[in-house]
Amino acid sequence: MPQGPNGYDLTVMHPFRGARYKDSVATNGRYWAGPLTHFAINTATYLFTYHFFANYSTEYPDGFLSEQTLKSFEGVSGERGSFKWKHGAERIPENWYRRQPGNDYGILNFALDAVGALQALPYMAVIGGNTGEPNTFTGVNIADLTGGVFNAATLLEGNNAMCFAFQAVHSAAPDILKGLLGNVVLAVSKLTDALDPILAQLGCPQMAKYDKSLLAKFPGAGAGL
Structure with a gap:
């Protein structure tokens, strides 16, 4: 998977997430994209991976998430095509710097990024799901729902x-x-x-x-x- 200007940043995470969404619709007849699971939990999985694992060094004050940093946090070794995960091998990488004081990532930052994710993936700005078979995704009228x-x-x-x-x-x-x-x-x-x-x-x-x-x-x- 190619990297963006800040490694595995949001320019990488958004299209990767979009591909996973399309795969779920195409293969899972019970796939459901609800307001909490779709807009908050699933979104957080991708946003937090970059924002919380990225290395906030002097060179990259906005964070840089390299493959080695991601592998270290996830306890993964090996090279592409032969990755191996080992229980208990998760480690904070050497020379890794957390966010600087005053650059905290809170609920308002998350809300802003969540909208950015939907703008990057407009076909995911929906609530709904498959109706029992793959590729039967049906949206719900959000105005009627709320x-x-x-x-x-x-x-x-x-x-x-x-x-x-x-x-x-x-x-x-x-x-x-x-x-x-x-x-x-x-x-x-x-x-x-x-x-x-x-x-x-x-x-x-x-x-x-x-x-x-x-x-x-x-x-x-x-x-x-």
């Missing part, structure tokens, strides 16, 4: 993608926790306490509803996240 608070266009504005993802968790929490925990009310309260500061920091509009009935056709949707 009571008109978000739509396909506004999703790419400001922090809306992350707002949508985290508010979906908030809305679906009672159904997710039901049957798993005895005191659902207490569990939801604790989740709310954790999410509210994030939503406040993002400046999220209040989502009117999360209509999970629209997700019934998707076998992989689960709780709808």
Whole structure:
């Protein structure tokens, strides 16, 4: 895989992620791209790999992620075509420098990068999934799902993608926790306490509803996240 100007940076991660998305649609009949899994968790997997593993040296203050650095963090040895992973071999590389103080990567940085990822991969700015067979991907109308608070266009504005993802968790929490925990009310309260500061920091509009009935056709949707 060719490297970008900063090694395995976002110019590399975005197209690699896009290829994995297309492969999932083409091979997994239960593939589901939900607001949390698709916009937050999956996005974080690629963004964090670069932002957290990159070497922030004097030469590369914005970070540089080389193949050797990535292999060291992941416990991988060998050359391309014959990579080997060894349990417990993960190491912080020598001469590796973390982000400088004041250059922290927080929720607002993540929200901005998440929108950048969708702009780089506009065909992934959707919610939906396969309906039981490969290549049956069907999108969900985001405006109908959220009571008109978000739509396909506004999703790419400001922090809306992350707002949508985290508010979906908030809305679906009672159904997710039901049957798993005895005191659902207490569990939801604790989740709310954790999410509210994030939503406040993002400046999220209040989502009117999360209509999970629209997700019934998707076998992989689960709780709808």
